[in-house]
Amino acid sequence: MADDLKTPYEYPFELPSEEAVAMTDGGIDGRPAGVPSSYEQGKSVRWTPESISEVHALSRLGRYQIRGFTTFNHRMPTFDDLTFVPATMTRLPLEGYRESCDTKTVLGGGTGLVEKPLELDIPIYIASMSFGALSANAKASLGYGASKVGSMTCTGEGGMLEDERSASQKLVYQMTPSRYMLDLEHLRMADAIELVVGQGAKPGTGGLLLGMKVSERVARMRSLPEGVDQRSTVRHPDFLGADDMQVKIEELREATDYQVPIFLKMGATRPRYDVAIAAKAGVDVIVVDGAEGGTGASPELLIDHTGIPTISAIRAAREALDDCGMTGKVSLVAAGGIRSGTDAAKCLALGADAVMIGTGALMALGCNSPRYFDDYAALGTAPGKCHHCHTGLCPVGITTQEPELEVRVDVPAASERVARYLTAMTMEITLLAKACGKSSVHNLEVEDLRALSLEASAFTGVKMAGIDKTYSW
Amino acid sequence: MSAVIVTVGDRPIREVNKEIRAALAEGNAVTVQDTRSRHNLGIGLPEGARLRFEGSVGYYCGGLNDGAHIEVERNVGWSAGEAMAKGEILINGYAGMSVGASMRGGLIHIRGDAGPRCGVAMKGGDIIVEGKIGYLSGFMAHAGRIIALGGAAGACADSLWGGEVWVAGPIESLGVDTKVVEPSAAEVTSVEALLADRGLGSNAREWQKIVSAERLWHFESRDAGAWLMI
Numbered sequence: 001m002a003d004d005l006k007t008p009y010e011y012p013f014e015l016p017s018e019e020a021v022a023m024t025d026g027g028i029d030g031r032p033a034g035v036p037s038s039y040e041q042g043k044s045v046r047w048t049p050e051s052i053s054e055v056h057a058l059s060r061l062g063r064y065q066i067r068g069f070t071t072f073n074h075r076m077p078t079f080d081d082l083t084f085v086p087a088t089m090t091r092l093p094l095e096g097y098r099e100s101c102d103t104k105t106v107l108g109g110g111t112g113l114v115e116k117p118l119e120l121d122i123p124i125y126i127a128s129m130s131f132g133a134l135s136a137n138a139k140a141s142l143g144y145g146a147s148k149v150g151s152m153t154c155t156g157e158g159g160m161l162e163d164e165r166s167a168s169q170k171l172v173y174q175m176t177p178s179r180y181m182l183d184l185e186h187l188r189m190a191d192a193i194e195l196v197v198g199q200g201a202k203p204g205t206g207g208l209l210l211g212m213k214v215s216e217r218v219a220r221m222r223s224l225p226e227g228v229d230q231r232s233t234v235r236h237p238d239f240l241g242a243d244d245m246q247v248k249i250e251e252l253r254e255a256t257d258y259q260v261p262i263f264l265k266m267g268a269t270r271p272r273y274d275v276a277i278a279a280k281a282g283v284d285v286i287v288v289d290g291a292e293g294g295t296g297a298s299p300e301l302l303i304d305h306t307g308i309p310t311i312s313a314i315r316a317a318r319e320a321l322d323d324c325g326m327t328g329k330v331s332l333v334a335a336g337g338i339r340s341g342t343d344a345a346k347c348l349a350l351g352a353d354a355v356m357i358g359t360g361a362l363m364a365l366g367c368n369s370p371r372y373f374d375d376y377a378a379l380g381t382a383p384g385k386c387h388h389c390h391t392g393l394c395p396v397g398i399t400t401q402e403p404e405l406e407v408r409v410d411v412p413a414a415s416e417r418v419a420r421y422l423t424a425m426t427m428e429i430t431l432l433a434k435a436c437g438k439s440s441v442h443n444l445e446v447e448d449l450r451a452l453s454l455e456a457s458a459f460t461g462v463k464m465a466g467i468d469k470t471y472s473w
Numbered sequence: 474m475s476a477v478i479v480t481v482g483d484r485p486i487r488e489v490n491k492e493i494r495a496a497l498a499e500g501n502a503v504t505v506q507d508t509r510s511r512h513n514l515g516i517g518l519p520e521g522a523r524l525r526f527e528g529s530v531g532y533y534c535g536g537l538n539d540g541a542h543i544e545v546e547r548n549v550g551w552s553a554g555e556a557m558a559k560g561e562i563l564i565n566g567y568a569g570m571s572v573g574a575s576m577r578g579g580l581i582h583i584r585g586d587a588g589p590r591c592g593v594a595m596k597g598g599d600i601i602v603e604g605k606i607g608y609l610s611g612f613m614a615h616a617g618r619i620i621a622l623g624g625a626a627g628a629c630a631d632s633l634w635g636g637e638v639w640v641a642g643p644i645e646s647l648g649v650d651t652k653v654v655e656p657s658a659a660e661v662t663s664v665e666a667l668l669a670d671r672g673l674g675s676n677a678r679e680w681q682k683i684v685s686a687e688r689l690w691h692f693e694s695r696d697a698g699a700w701l702m703i
Contacts, residue, residue, distance in 0.1 A: 063692060179575035179594060182556045184517050184537045211691060223577070223596035223615035225635055228690040233613055237574035237593040238552035244532070247512045251533040251555075254490050254516040 065300040066208070068389025068399065070201065070337065070359055071292055073304045077311060078292075079343040081456035082449050083465065086435035094434035101430040102440035105354050108192065108261025108284035110329035115259045117284075118170060118192055120354070121150025122426045123441055124344055126418075127335055127358030128174045128194065128265065130156030132209050132218040133296030133389070136163055137409035138365055138398045143167030144411070145364070145418025149426070154194060154356075157207055157232065159221045160186040167415075172263060175252075177206060178232035180222040184255065193252055194263035195245070195283070198234070200293025200310070200336040202302035203267025206232035210297055212392030215401040246281045261285055261331075267293070267306075268313030268336065275320040275332075285331040287356060288317045292337025294359035296399055297390035310336035311350060312459035315446070318351025319461075341428020348429065349444040350460060357425075364421035365414045366396045372408070477501040481508050490516060497522040497541075510550065515543055520559065532569075535562045538579060551588075554581045557598070570607070573600045576617070582671055589626070592619040595636060601671060609648065611638040611683070620664055622673070633685040639664055641678040650689040656682040 019025070057065055087093035094101065109117030126142045133156065134142075140163045146153050152170030155161075159181025165171055173190030175182065187193065198204060209218070209230040219226040239248045249262050261284035266274055268290045278286050290310025295303060314334045321327045334352035337359075338344050344355045359367075370383040375395035379388045389399035397408030433441045436448040450465040451457035457464045457471035464471055477496040481489050489505075493515060496503045502523040505514065512531035515524055520540025531550040535543045538557035545553075548566035552574050559579045564572075567585035575594040586604035590612055597617045604623040611619050611629065614636025624642030631648020639656070647653070656664075661680060668674060 066692070177594075179556060179596075181596075182575060182577070184539050184556075184558060187517075187537070223635070225690065228634070229692050231689075233594065237590065237612075238533070238536075238555045238571045244551070247532045250486065251513045251516055251536050254487065254513050255537050258487065 069387030070294040087437035107331040126153040128154035128156045130158035132158040135406040141414035144415035148419040198267035200289030201295035206234040208297040272316040275317040279326040287333040290336025314350040341425035345429040345432040630683040638683040652686040
């Protein structure tokens with residue numbers, strides 16, 4: 001037998017040609033016959049075209065990918081997984097087109113420590129987005145638009161702009177770990193101060209502003225070398241844990257003579273515990289920013305794979321405040337992926353006292369609007385699909401520091417669109433509230449909601465539609 | 474200028490600070506006694522104010538200083554002079570963690586050692602430490618100078634932006650993205666003049682000036698094309 005193996009086998013016919021073996025006669029060009037039908041389509045659930053492309057990108061870049069906008073994780077539940085169950089026989093609706101519904105919102109008045117709690121005419125305000133991430137025109141427009149409807153804006157981490165302060169009747173001054181341009185006078189000009197321990201898009205990691213947007217003005221305000229890829233700290237420089245933060249909060253109250261509320265903004269990760277600790281630390285308002293929250297720039301993996309959905313975070317946060325007797329004392333603001341008044345109303349029903357919107361407000365300014373098609377194309381994208389905030393080449397002038405792009409934000413028109421968007425959102429909230437029989441948007445409650453999926457019920461503790469039972473809460 | 478004595482004891486800090494501010498507003502110098510290492514004393518004080526704390530103080534003493542001259546007889550807790558814009562803080566003893574954190578201007582002078590993260594994220598001004606600076610001092614300092622006469626602990630000047638850390642004495646280890654460079658004669662003259670003003674003049678110091686190696690400043694070049702790849 002062994003000797004037989006040493007003898008090459010020979011067919012009793014001539015060796016076939018490679019073309020004949022490949023069955024190329026009559027086949028589709030470029031596709032060898034005999035290969036499974038998945039050859040063209042690809043059916044791997046793991047190695048999708050997107051994941052293959054990701055490997056190619058990582059192989060080319062040698063670092064993680066970076067982008068702006070918001071999560072592309074399709075597993076994230078949305079507000080659409082919840083529906084309202086308006087008044088029918090068990091309760092009485094209000095006249096949706098006629099009767100009034102109170103929208104006044106007070107933040108920071110519950111602790112009794114603050115001389116001037118924030119009074120907003122509507123339960124929505126504009127999220128913290130920095131000058132640097134946004135153009136000065138965009139910041140001013142947000143301020144004017146919010147002011148027109150009795151709402152407010154927030155500085156973000158890049159310091160306070162004079163234009164922004166004058167445009168915003170109410171302005172939250174954000175204190176991030178990086179403390180860019182932290183100024184006592186600005187602190188005292190603010191209507192509230194927000195300590196930031198995280199954001200929904202990238203909890204556990206500091207801010208990021210790529211060099212294209214670190215213009216001379218931005219660099220000067222942040223005391224940074226012009227054009228650097230600014231990566232901010234995530235830990236505050238002057239305190240570490242919650243007990244230290246308690247002392248920090250007292251310092252801020254001393255610096256502002258107990259006039260204005262102290263906010264704390266966190267990315268939603270373990271809100272049941274984080275919110276209880278924050279309340280104990282002595283803040284007046286807690287902002288919980290869900291994983292759907294936006295960002296100007298971030299490692300993509302953080303946007304897509306960190307944090308928990310907003311709808312789940314709100315319920316956990318509210319229960320935490322209930323459990324430690326802080327409901328009514330500490331206000332709760334929800335943020336992250338809120339697109340409409342319907343989404344906002346669901347946040348209020350889940351337990352938020354107010355909501356904060358970022359990406360939606362940028363859309364109102366003109367983000368992704370169908371103009372300047374060539375500039376979208378130059379970025380490799382199109383209106384409705386753009387998420388290139390990180391490049392600093394925003395076609396509509398919102399997330400840029402390039403003067404020729406920034407002027408594309410027409411401040412009066414953009415301001416008016418923001419005002420109308422906030423008005424429309426508020427009308428949507430009151431319409432839903434009245435349908436549920438509420439004379440105040442703050443009377444919306446969990447009982448007004450039903451879940452359309454087991455997951456949504458499990459995430460939120462909202463009863464499943466039909467069976468009226470909570471799934472495992 | 475007359476001197477007014479304010480006693481801390483176990484009084485509410487808000488009440489103490491209000492009394493301090495009122496006395497300063499009338500143009501008085503203030504001496505604060507029975508400090509008991511209490512936190513948040515002397516926050517956000519204005520230019521021209523003169524204040525002396527007898528004993529030790531806790532966290533954030535002189536925080537957000539806007540031009541006051543503050544002296545502490547003994548030690549300070551964490552984050553003294555945090556975010557100060559101008560003025561001067563003299564600490565005759567030791568400083569805890571994060572002294573001068575994110576300060577933007579002015580001078581902090583510590584006669585003893587400074588704890589970890591001295592001058593963390595500072596945006597300007599000077600910190601003089603006659604003793605040793607602690608772990609991770611100068612971390613991500615944007616601008617300004619930390620001048621340590623008694624050496625430095627580990628991870629010194631980690632991740633600097635535009636700040637400078639000057640050390641006379643041994644450095645246990647440098648932080649990431651740093652390099653030691655030879656200071657120019659003019660720079661040495663500037664530092665020594667500042668020290669001489671504080672009664673610390675010397676011609677015998679061997680300086681190690683630490684600056685950013687600038688290797689972490691960019692993911693790529695400042696080039697739109699780089700960011701369009703992703």
